[in-house]
Amino acid sequence: MKYRKLGSTGLNVSVIGIGTWQFGGEWGKDFTQNEVDAMLDKSGELGINLIDTAECYGDHLSERFIGNYLARRKREDWIVATKFGHGFKGHLQREQLWSADQVLKQLDDSLKSLQTEYVDLYQFHSGTDAEFENDKLWSMLDRQVQAGKIRHLGISISASGTGVHQTASAQAVGAEAIQVVYNRLERGPEEEVFPLCAKHNLGVLARVPLASGYLSGKYKPDAAFPTGDVRANHNADTRQKQLLEVAKIAESEVPEGIPMAQWALGWCLQHPAVTSVIPGCKDVAQVIANAAAADLGMVKDGQSL
Template sequence: MKYRRLGKTDLNVSVVGIGTWQYGGEWGKEFTQKEVDGILDLAQEFGVNLIDTAECYGDHLSERFIGDYLSRRKREDWIIATKFGHHFHENFERSRHWRPDEVLNQLDASLKALQTDYIDLYQAHSCTDEEFNNDALWTLLDKQVRAGKIRNLGVSLRTNDYSWQTEKASDYKVGAIQVVYNRIDTAPEKSIFPAAQEQNLGVLARVPLASGFLSGKYKPGAFFGDNDVRSKTNEDQINRVLTKVEAIAASEVPEGVPMSSWALSWCLKHPAVTSVIPGCKNTKQVEMNAMAAEFASQDHPQSI
């Protein structure tokens, strides 16, 4: 495994982390604590130290799985990133909650679910520019940093159209951003990455496998059940993406290299990207994802 400083923060993160949206039950599978323990234990064996979650991956469900795990392990071995701004409801619906008092309640609920006294990276989750541009909110968050509940602040951008939040990040003492970036969606290269590099912001690349399509295991015509968020995507759009993936696999992926490992390392070669945070449904995927570190650039400017 390789490690990089997450921008201007004090966090040294593994170049491959673990995204945990799937633990909330929206990706076609419900998890048990034993399965989560096995995934995280193996990830640690491969040198992974970064877990990304959110209060609305289930109603703190993902956080509770992680908290149960942490309660039986060394907390200091892990860098925990979570998010705020939403509340999970039945049928995978979410409501938005951005008032300072609501965010403070969310923070305390996340700390309880995670069974920890502090969060390493607390991220505004898919906020609008109006929700972001709120001095009272950031004043509240700064107080929590000084109180020791939060080590660093971040922003998980709603979409790749929200470059303004990246440009203003340092004004609110934000040290890292999270953005959708993969071989299919390269939009951040245009304006988000330059703004991040100018401010020395850490960059977490989410959806680095394009919702699993860059894993190489899906073909055009793939079907996803009602309990899988991908079922909400237009079928024609999915088939267009999978057709493009087939072309990439044939022309860009070296022979003998798993496509998922290649796709993650492709993200890591951009000098703005600190770490990728793919989801893992099983231990085999943990191994494939961790292999990406072997192909990551040795001369990355943030490498440690």
């Protein structure tokens, strides 16, 4: 495994992390604690130290799986990132909870679920610019940093906006890392967000690096997804267009002998602004495959990964 500093946080994170939205049950599978334990054990064995979760991946369900695991392992071996701003109300249904008091309760609930005294990275989760401009919220969060409940603050940019205002304002609210959708099919952050991150020394976590699995190479343009899988709600025409593009990429860009999913993760990591990618996984085999992307020989700042 390879590691990079996450912006100005001082956190040394693995270039491959583990995303855990799937643990909340919205990707067509319900998980058991034993399955989660096996994936996290294999992740640790392979040198992965970054876990990304959220309050609304299930009603703190993903966090509880992780917390149960951490309670039986060395907490200091892991960098745990979670998020705030929403309440889980059902499959793909979220309640907006942005007041300082609401977020403080979310933080305490997350700490309880994660069975930890602190969160390494606590992230504003896909909120609007209006929700972001809340001095009381950021003052409360700063107090939690001072109290030791939060080590570092971050911003997880909504997929529906550019994220430019929030990225440019990150330092003003004490945030040191940006999480953003970035993959071979969705390159918008390269235009303004990544230059801002470089200018202000903000770490970058690239989420959805496999484009919701489309860049895994598993799916044909006419692929269908079962009810209960997030991808079943994607626009059918957009999905087909993206999968047609994936087929072209597989033919023209992916080197022979390299699995497309590994190539897609390595592709993200070659951008000098990106600190780590956080793909999801459904089993131990996917953990192993994801971790292998760290050794593809991609280059950052003139140096081999």
